């Protein structure tokens with residue numbers, strides 16, 4: 001069951017990615033940025049869908065004690081269906097699966113039936129046409145602005161065409177859907193993504209690699225808001 005309200009669809013949100021935090025002191029890293037966190041972005045990598053291994057359900061369960069924010073779990077996994085229930089039980093509020101792994105309709109149904117908010121992610125080279133058929137069935141569309149697997153990469157601006165296409169579709173059909181961007185989001189690229197139509201901004205390095213992560217998250221929010229006004 002979804003434990004925490006995600007907030008209204010389409011509202012501007014900052015989602016710090018804990019991938020860039022110090023894993024030796026995750027609880028304090030999460031608490032430190034709490035006031036500027038709308039969603040907490042949890043990057044799950046299985047060493048198969050992406051060439052890296054990161055976080056699993058036990059970490060989500062532990063962090064749940066330290067944050068009441070919406071846990072936005074990004075499953076970079078070849079077989080996410082095997083782990084949805086474990087993430088839900090650990091305290092995930094939303095789980096995002098990649099369209100590239102297939103079985104998309106089944107995964108969406110399974111995650112919804114568990115009470116999870118469901119996201120669908122697309123890699124930078126995956127065309128909009130692959131996710132378009134599912135827009136009415138999901139809660140979140142995640143456009144990767146880097147190839148998944150590692151933090152600290154450069155924003156791929158070409159993805160903004162797809163973001164714009166999705167935003168037009170969502171608005172024209174009045175869909176209850178958030179549009180999230182993930183990868184290389186910083187003070188310079190956040191306004192570009194918001195201009196293109198994104199409303200949820202994931203940022204790892206631009207927050208946790210700064211001396212004052214709370215201030216960095218605040219600055220990101222201000223930069224994103226300026227693009228909206």
Ligand code: DX5
Pocket residue numbers: 017019020041043074146147148149150151152153182183184185202203204205206
């Ligand atoms: C990449 C992850 C991203 C990444 C973002 O595979 O999905 O969430 O951690 O990190 P930055 O903001 O450093 O690009």
Ligand code: ZN
Pocket residue numbers: 017041042043074182202
């Ligand atoms: Zn992510």
